[in-house]
Amino acid sequence: MQTQIIDGRKIRNKILEEVKKGIAKLSFQPVFCDVLVGDDPASKQYVQMKAKTAESVGIRFHDAYFTATISTEDLIKEIKVLNKMPDMCGLIVQLPLPVSLDRQKVLDAIDPNLDVDCLGQIASEKFFNNKSDIGRPTAIACMKLLDSVHLDLKEKNILILGQGELVGRPVTALMKFRGLKPYIATKETKNQAELIKQADVIISGTGHGGLLTGDKIKEGVVIIDAGTSKRDGKIIGDVDMESVQGIASFVSPVPGGVGPVTVAVLLENVLTVAKSKNYSPHP
Numbered sequence: 001m002q003t004q005i006i007d008g009r010k011i012r013n014k015i016l017e018e019v020k021k022g023i024a025k026l027s028f029q030p031v032f033c034d035v036l037v038g039d040d041p042a043s044k045q046y047v048q049m050k051a052k053t054a055e056s057v058g059i060r061f062h063d064a065y066f067t068a069t070i071s072t073e074d075l076i077k078e079i080k081v082l083n084k085m086p087d088m089c090g091l092i093v094q095l096p097l098p099v100s101l102d103r104q105k106v107l108d109a110i111d112p113n114l115d116v117d118c119l120g121q122i123a124s125e126k127f128f129n130n131k132s133d134i135g136r137p138t139a140i141a142c143m144k145l146l147d148s149v150h151l152d153l154k155e156k157n158i159l160i161l162g163q164g165e166l167v168g169r170p171v172t173a174l175m176k177f178r179g180l181k182p183y184i185a186t187k188e189t190k191n192q193a194e195l196i197k198q199a200d201v202i203i204s205g206t207g208h209g210g211l212l213t214g215d216k217i218k219e220g221v222v223i224i225d226a227g228t229s230k231r232d233g234k235i236i237g238d239v240d241m242e243s244v245q246g247i248a249s250f251v252s253p254v255p256g257g258v259g260p261v262t263v264a265v266l267l268e269n270v271l272t273v274a275k276s277k278n279y280s281p282h283p
Contacts, residue, residue: 001220003245006145008257015144015264016057022271023058030089030274031060032116032267033082037075037101038068043094053263059270062088068098075101076109083111089277090116090270113276116269119165127170130177133276134269139170141261142203142224149222149250151201158182159199161192161212161238167205167226204238214243223251226258 023030032054034047051061064082066075082091091114097103107120115123118136126132146153158175160182162168168184175182183199185192187206196202196216202223204212209229217223227238237254244251252258 001246001249003248004149004250006148006224006250006252006257008141008145008252008260011144011148012260012264015261015268016053019059019264019267019271020057022275026274028087028274029058029060030270031062031085031087032090032270033062033064033085033088033092035064035066035075035079035082035091035093037066037070037094038098040096043096047094050263050266054267054270057267059089059267060087068100070101072100072102072105075106079106079109083109083114088114089274090114090266092117092119092266114273116266116273128173130173134272135174135265136166136170137262137265137269138166138205138226138258139174140265141258142167142171142205142226143174144261144265145224145252145257146201146203146222151222153178153180153201156200157198158201159195159203160184161196161202161204162186162206162227164205164207167203171203171205171226206238208238209236210240211238212244213240214245214247217244217247219247220249221247223248224258225252225254228254228259 034050036043036047054061091110093106097106110120112120112122116134118124118127118134127135158180160168160172163184163186172182172184183195185195197218199218199221202221203226205226207227207229209231212223223239225237225239228235235255239251
């Protein structure tokens with residue numbers, strides 16, 4: 001069996017093409033802002049990449065940079081100003097924030113109608129209650145990658161590794177909204193090895209590099225790798241790509257899998273917000 005790589009960049013490009021068409025039909029140019037606090041090089045790079053991608057589909061990117069010394073109160077004041085900016089259709093805060101800041105208070109300051117990451121309390125509750133038109137981008141990206149291989153998931157034994165805020169928990173919710181009943185394993189799960197061996201589909205977001213090796217998985221398994229960690233200065237996923245070759249039927253790589261699709265879904269969320277602002281579109 002040849003293991004097929006699920007190309008996240010291809011899926012991203014298709015989504016962005018549709019977003020660009022949707023933006024072109026609006027009677028105004030929506031604005032997206034990713035608030036950056038401090039000088040973390042990885043965060044800076046990620047914000048620049050989102051800015052470039054937003055501009056490429058016709059969304060105006062608004063720069064908002066603050067030094068790591070800003071207080072929680074002052075950052076909240078700045079976010080409240082951004083909430084009121086004309087044509088603002090998506091506002092997020094780049095994580096992680098400096099430890100001196102109250103992360104949840106900062107995220108909760110974002111207008112829930114502009115919270116395209118769905119990490120503030122109100123937007124998050126709406127998402128988990130299946131009452132939102134938008135959703136957590138990374139989790140939706142995982143589902144889009146999985147959908148791209150056209151499996152009948154109702155017949156499959158699905159395992160979600162990890163129950164983190166960005167991957168495990170929201171992916172579990174999305175599965176349940178579809179009437180699916182995935183198994184869940186965390187580091188406390190005693191029969192984790194057994195669950196991994198039995199799974200037809202694995203979505204992994206543990207951040208433990210190389211956790212999934214060829215000897216642990218069932219032949220023909222589909223793996224969506226949403227975990228990221230660093231080894232020798234390189235970003236790696238939860239899957240040991242070399243050892244799963246010829247055993248897994250499909251696997252998404254890190255980088256180049258969930259990451260690019262996440263950014264596209266984020267901008268898809270911006271478009272959804274823009275459409276809801278009731279501007280009359282061009283005929």
